[in-house]
């Protein structure tokens with residue numbers, strides 16, 4: 001079993017360059033193709049679950065993070081302000097440590113009615129953490145983070161159903177991506193004054209999360225002292241191949257941010273009411289998720305997010321033209337295909353195996369003449385020759401259904 005750094009290098013998924021800086025990985029075309037497929041899936045799942053997507057800038061005035069409480073709690077993890085000479089300090093811009101305050105601005109962009117709740121705001125956005133250069137490395141711990149994030153603004157009596165819906169979305173996303181979480185953790189308040197919000201609000205929020213887990217039949221562990229400073233949370237943990245635990249998915253109830261940004265809506269009785277904010281991430285940061293997926297699958301991703309889904313290798317030059325036609329037809333059919341023309345046939349087949357391409361089409365004279373293809377699967381199986389259109393439809397069906405298996 002190789003770790004994600006070795007596989008990431010061998011499979012050309014991402015690159016770390018000292019000239020860019022530690023903890024600032026560059027997604028190479030292979031890694032970017034897999035990430036794009038995963039992002040599309042997440043966006044679609046969110047859209048179907050009633051989320052609305054936004055874009056917000058990865059920085060804001062220092063004043064916003066003072067108001068949100070991030071500066072007091074996370075100031076040491078934030079990069080220094082980008083101050084202009086002669087500018088008041090509160091005006092200085094800072095790279096954001098989270099997307100939460102920006103999404104609070106989305107809710108607050110105009111007056112809101114109870115009829116709009118739950119308002120589910122989603123974004124796959126950048127955030128930054130001033131990790132020391134000694135602790136960053138690979139994709140597990142980075143300074144520039146791409147977070148699958150969302151915030152649900154709702155009434156208190158809607159929180160239980162929202163958390164239940166998020167839990168099932170998380171479990172389903174993990175299944176589709178080809179893994180299951182190692183453990184679910186209910187992170188509660190510990191000792192100490194560093195928590196925003198009243199004890200009564202905290203007790204209620206902790207209870208709502210606990211009930212949702214129990215209702216979903218999920219086994220979990222309660223861990224005092226691991227809550228966020230603004231509320232309790234459910235952390236969903238995975239283990240890397242070295243046995244270290246990472247939080248991947250999370251659900252957090254927050255009474256503090258709506259208060260700090262003075263968010264409100266008009267309730268059924270025409271009165272001004274304060275929404276609750278539920279923070280959630282289905283798959284966490286794309287960096288940490290990819291590190292996990294690389295290790296879980298040892299680089300042999302399910303076909304739907306494999307960087308190259310179909311490799312095409314002609315046996316000899318006489319089949320180059322047929323191979324090119326097959327490659328082009330696959331691309332037009334929406335697949336990610338690659339033409340292997342260099343070196344001996346043995347080299348081409350080895351290359352496809354090294355890259356862990358799920359499907360390899362080897363084209364000989366007989367197949368080329370008949371307009372057929374026989375597929376070799378990554379797991380070693382060979383399928384009987386089929387017409388080109390049928391073959392592409394077969395792969396297309398596996399990809400569209402996001403099946404973890406290679407053959408339907």
Ligand SMILES: [Zn+2]
Pocket residue numbers: 098099100150151279280
């Ligand atoms: Zn948040």
